[in-house]
Each structure stands twice: as structure tokens, then as C-alpha cells.
Amino acid sequence: MSKEHRVGIADVAAAAAVSVTTVSHVLSGRRPVSERTKAKVLRVIEELGYRPDPSARGLRTGRSHAVALVVSDVTNPFYPLMAAGMQEVLQPEGFLISVCTAQGTTQDLDSVIDHLLNRRVDGVVLASLNAQDRHFNDITAAGTALVRLSGELDPRFGDIVRADDTGGMADVVAHLLERGYRRIGLVNGESDSAPGQLRLAGYHRALREFGLDVDEDLIVTESFTRTGGANGSHTLLNLNPKPEALVCGNDLMAVGAMDAIRERGLTVPGDVAVTGYDDIEAASLVTPRLTTVHNPALEIGRACARLLLDRLSGTPSEGVREVVLPQKLIVREST
Amino acid sequence: MSKEHRVGIADVAAAAAVSVTTVSHVLSGRRPVSERTKAKVLRVIEELGYRPDPSARGLRTGRSHAVALVVSDVTNPFYPLMAAGMQEVLQPEGFLISVCTAQGTTQDLDSVIDHLLNRRVDGVVLASLNAQDRHFNDITAAGTALVRLSGELDPRFGDIVRADDTGGMADVVAHLLERGYRRIGLVNGESDSAPGQLRLAGYHRALREFGLDVDEDLIVTESFTRTGGANGSHTLLNLNPKPEALVCGNDLMAVGAMDAIRERGLTVPGDVAVTGYDDIEAASLVTPRLTTVHNPALEIGRACARLLLDRLSGTPSEGVREVVLPQKLIVREST
DNA sequence: CGTCTTATGCAAAACGATGTGAGAGGAATC
């Protein structure tokens, strides 16, 4: 152990008495190598503890073998699950997964994306609510693969993975209508975000299917947060007559709605029913436990990862794809 | 735009009519460059949209500029906050942060660490509860910087950042004792984990300071999860007489404890007081809201990042350091 | 026993940045 020399492919080749090319071939399999030498090389690699240098490999191949997941809210437990789903698929392929938070302003998202492009990540899963066309453009223009969570399918802007938000929300509203609720308020999140729009569409659809008109006064738009939910709920509860049920844009908003209802001395679901969306852990912690829609975070993460993988290994461009995952209504105590 | 050539440092040098060396120097600042040329080069870089290739840079410098955060439980909201803290410090420095989950078995952790070493990350923050000496060894032996969350200070095993778990837990128990509770059960998490041991020590310390003996029957060990908390609580509530208060290893366990108490038709805090640890979002969502100890996740993340940064840029070895962050008791309704 | 395939192995040129040793120009000093 005289020298702290990092073991490289040349050392392996020397120890196995073959050329570096041969070692590279047994690793990549791009050209056939005899069983005998292959076994020998693999044994030497094991003995020496050789690990190919990703920088050198990346320099040569032009791939960093790194992808990123960009999220907009650290406190939303949906994202870690998604990340776990991605890891499950991508780690065995040798990919490094970077989870980046772009909380707050659009500038933050700008700088996060700039950072990722600087780092030459191979692909980006953009799960940030405050993403705009400009961001999609920047990413694809840099030749980086892109997967979005919901949005309109646009050939320029990469693949899409999404849960059936519209269908899920329609199910929730239909559930309330079946239980006899009629004045149903919607406390929605950012209306310029895809989930915001799709869930709003689901609300409309369910009412239409039951032959009811939409009362615009019963729809308020806030942010997808606990306080956003509380604010919106107060607005609706000030109406006369007040709504019999509050359908919320996500679970966090629903928790905020319950805060607001309780603050006014009312009860859930006795005076006002409440529903959420996403089925995060907290949804089953609150009292009463929340009726919500299960959003398959893990599966969404896996789907994103597979899409990226295809895109990165396959043919350069074969049109854009959209994966829609089903959602499931979870009826608990709040309705 | 005849060729889709990726713009490299040579293109910049040509466009600015200087040598590549000069461009490199204005970027790194390792040697002085005249204001005039520096300005010219920077302008050209801007115009051409040049981004230095991290693979090439990494190959030459031997640094990947990537670090990892390894966690053991995706559902624990403590970790995303920590990651955000790390990102805050590390992203401006150009680092890529990979969050890896090593849920479940020790083999999972093995493979995660193996993966990270394959990827030549510069540093690892090991926040996984199921980490063992072997893992610390593997990481430091590969020449990778290591930061651990709690544990004994060992010069071989890198720096440590931790909150004052013992002190925090002692505060909780003291708080209960001051309120007159005497039979205080401890529903602790994994006893081979650092938080488990330190929090147990805090429990002991508080009792000792109040001149009380420790009743081993009042201490149970489960996993740091909701169901773990429920199981342990059932065990203690079966005792006769049953404990007046349940001190839990973390907030999730405390939620489980409240499940168990409610299941038996008892009330919190009327029949049994409950305390948690960490002050996660859910702690203020449950009813009654949980008395707990605020664990400064964001600050811990920042501290880890700074330690890594120092270690990666500074002198090779200057002994190990330990950063201990204070904790704060949050009294709510459950006690 | 010679020729033609196939099956393998090799040497060397990339990839895009960094950093060293050395050279050129200009200012300061005597």
C-alpha cells in the first residue's frame, strides 16, 4: 500500500492481462467477450474493488446519469413518496436522483432549473406547481428529458404522468350528492396550476351529471396550503345560507377548512361536511378522519422514472406520451 | 446554426479572442486576469450561454460536486425539511443533492451506500436509523466525507450534527413531573438507534433530578412509527395501576399512543397525558394538539451542509467536530 | 492443407475541462 492510487480500468486490465478495451466490453456488453476472459475480468474487478468513474464515463458519453425531481412544497408528504417510487426504478440503473425544492416565488424555480441545467442532469420531473411554459421550454431546449405532472399534452414539452384528477374530484362530489348534500362549496387551490384546473373541472362535471347548475359564489380560489384552506372556508361560511359541504383542493386545505369550521363553533360533519384530496398521512390523523381521494404517489413516481428511462435510452424522439393513473375515493368520517 | 454543437470552453475562448486558459482563470479566479479581458470573457459567456461541463470538471478535479442525504423513513416529515436546509447552503455552491431512502432492512442501506460510492459522491449525510459502524467505515474508507446525526464522536467516522435529544427529553419529563404526574411511561423507539438511546437517557436524567427511581416496567421499546407507538402503549396501559402519562419516542409514536388510548375509551389528557418528539406538522393537527419538543430540522440540515462544505474545501483533516443544536419544549393540549 | 469466416483482442483518438511551466508585453527603477 505504498501509493493511494485510485484503481482505474487500466489497473484492472493489467491485473487481468488483457487490454482496457476488453474490460470495457465485458462491462458494457457492446461486443462479445469469451466466457473465460469475462470471468477472469469480473473476478479481478471484484478483487480490486474497481468502480468505474462516473465523471469520466459521463464526459465520454454525454450523459450524467443524474435526474432531478423538482417540487414546490417541502411540507407536502406527497413528494417524498414520489421520490421513493422514482428511486425504486432508477437506482438499479445507476442513476442519481436529486430532489430539489422550489418553494415560493417563480424566481426560485428559475434558479433551481438553472442549477440543474448547469449540472447537466439527463432528465427532470417537474412537479412544481408554479411551473410555467417558459420553464418547460428552458428544459427541453437544453436537450434535457422532461416529465410533467399533469398539464396539456404538448409535443414540445415532454411526457406527462398524472392521476385522473378530474375523475377523482367528480367522484368526491358525486359521493356528496348521493348523500343528499346540495349546497356544495369548492375551496380550490391555485387556479393557474394544473391540479387546480382539473379538479375544478371534476367539480363541474359531477354537478352537470346530476343536472345541477354551478353557483359561482360557491367557488373560491386560494393556495394549496392549510391557511389557504382556512381562508377560503371562512369566505364560504360567511355566505347566507352557508354551504352544507366544503370540497377542498387537497388534504392540507381540508385541514385548514376544519380549523375554520371549528373556530366558528360548528362541527364536522354534523354542520358542514369536508373532503380533501391526495390521502396524505395526516388525512387519517385528524379528527374526524378525512374523506379524500387516494393519490397514488408511489406509482406516479415509478411511472415518471420509467418514462425518463425510456426517453434516455431509446430512440431520440417518438412523440409525447401521457400516462394516466386511476384514483380511488376513500370514504371516512368527515362526510 | 448549422451544427448543434454544444458550446464548450474553446468556443468561448475563440469568440473572446483569448486562450482557453484565460477563460478558465476568469471562472476559477486562481490567477489574476485583467478587468478588461475578464469583462469581455464574461460577456461572451453570457452571449453564448456557456455552461462548464461538470463531468469534465469532475474528471479533472476528482470532485463530483454531489452529496447525498440518506434517510430511513419516507413518511417522516423531518427529512424533507432537513433536505431543504441542506439545499439552501449547498445549491449556491453548485452541489447536487441526492436524497436516498433506505427503508427497511440493513441490506437496503448497504445497497444505497454502495450506489452512492459508485457514483463517487463527495459527501454523505447519514440520517438513517439503521446505520452501523460497518457503514461508517465503508464511507470514510472510500475517502468520502461523512456527517452523522447523533452517535458517539469517533475520529474515524466523520463529523456529527445533532439536537440535544437528552436535554429535550429531560425537559419533557420534567414538565410532566412539575404538573404532578408521577407514573410516567416511556414508549421508546429502536433502542439501538442513537435517538433511542439519548432520549432514554433524558428520561432517566429527569427522574433522577427529581429524586425518583426508574421503574423498568414503565419502559417499552418499539419502532419509531405510528403502529409502534400504539403497540407499546397497549403494553403499558395493561399494567395495573396504569401510567398517568405516556412519553413517546417521537410524534408518530405519540399519534399511535393516542390511537391506543382512544381505542380503550380513555381520553387525552384527562385519563392519560401524551407527549411526542420532533414537532412535525402532524403534531399540531391531531386533537388534542400534541405537547412535544421542537426538533430544528432546517437548522440541522444547514449545519450538516456547512460541515460537509468545510470538509470538502478545507484542509484534509482537522479532527472531528460535533455541532449540538438546542431543542425547545412546546407545550400544547395533550398534557 | 489453404482459404474464408467468425470470434476476439488491441492501440489510439476522442470527450471538455484544469493547471503548470514558460513566454511576451508593459511599467517601474536606477
Add this chain to the structure above:
DNA sequence: GATTCCTCTCACATCGTTTTGCATAAGACG
């Protein structure tokens, strides 16, 4: 006006892989 000393710039080797075009050994066949 010559010498010294800076200040700035340059060409070139280097990091550890991948990959292409050739060379060679082994086997098949007439």
C-alpha cells in the same frame, strides 16, 4: 535607455472512460 519585475497570457499534458478501425487467432470447409 537599460534592467528588473510584474502582470497577464499561452500551448500542452492530463484526468479515466468509451469506441472505432484493424490485426490476429481459431474454427469451418472444400
